[in-house]
Amino acid sequence: MTESWDSIADWYTEQLRSGSPMHDFGRDILLDRLPADLRGASVLDLGCGEGIITRALAARGASVTGIDPAVSLVEYARAAEKFRPTGAVYAVDDGCTLATVPTGSVAWVTAGLSLNNVPDLGAALRAVRRVLEADGRLVFTVPHPCFEAPHSTWTEGGEAPARRVVGDYPAEGFWRSANPRGVRRAGNQHRMLSTYLTMLIADGFAVEVVDEPAPSPGVVARQPHRAGLPPFLLVGARRR
Ligand SMILES: C[S@@+](CC[C@H](N)C(=O)[O-])C[C@H]1O[C@@H](n2cnc3c(N)ncnc32)[C@H](O)[C@@H]1O
Secondary structure (H helix, E strand, C coil): CCCCCCCCHHHHHHHHHCCCHHHHHHHHHCCCCCCCCCCEEEEECCCCCHHHHHHHHHHHEEEEEEEECCCHHHHHHHHHHHHCCCCCCCEECCCEEEECCCCCCEEEEEEEEECCCCHHHHHHHHHHHEEHHHEEEEEEEEECCCCCCCCEEECCCCCCCCCCEECCCCCEECCCCCCCHHHHHHHHEEECCCHHHHHHHHHEEEEEEEEECCCCHHHHCHHHHHHCCCCCCEEEEEEC
């Protein structure tokens, strides 16, 4: 079966809601770059999935909308909102157009592990720029492009700790993991780190933050081989 975000929605939601140190880490490093108090701020969470980041933004007082093209994930996000209301609202939408989001309507756009799924990064960045207020900010994470390049693996066996084996770094474009338990069996758009930064600058953003946070103790406890490499690249940029 060819998987999609809709077809793995049950699995993905279960992963996060049963406790995923990696996803908690991804949420926390992104939120660390936003004000602790977001009361009065409008925020768009692009590629919200089942709403892990959207709910956290609402808890900080933001007026937040989560968008995602995967209908099943948006249904999970809405069900969580119904069960425990936070004020977050959700829409089915594509990050490449943001057709449901008015121009100049948000102060912040967050995109946690989602821009590596959009097929057209330039279109997504232009859509983000359109919906941001003047001086609004985009903060996003992606799987670290240098270490999570297509078909990266780990060394196996022996006494030494497992090491990342990476090739195909310049092979930009869509690829699908063969790992039946891997999230990227739903597909992933690989781009080089330089592509993210160059396109941001070309599409009207001033890059303010580039970070490669070390994995949290919780991530390393669950996946010891992750120690020593940053799982995610984090970028913050201001609309010029
Ligand atoms: C790894 S999940 C991240 C979800 C959520 N932000 C989180 O941290 O759990 C990637 C998300 O990107 C979404 N996505 C895929 N294509 C997209 C697009 N064109 N525009 C916006 N989001 C997209 C998927 O549906 C999925 O929810």
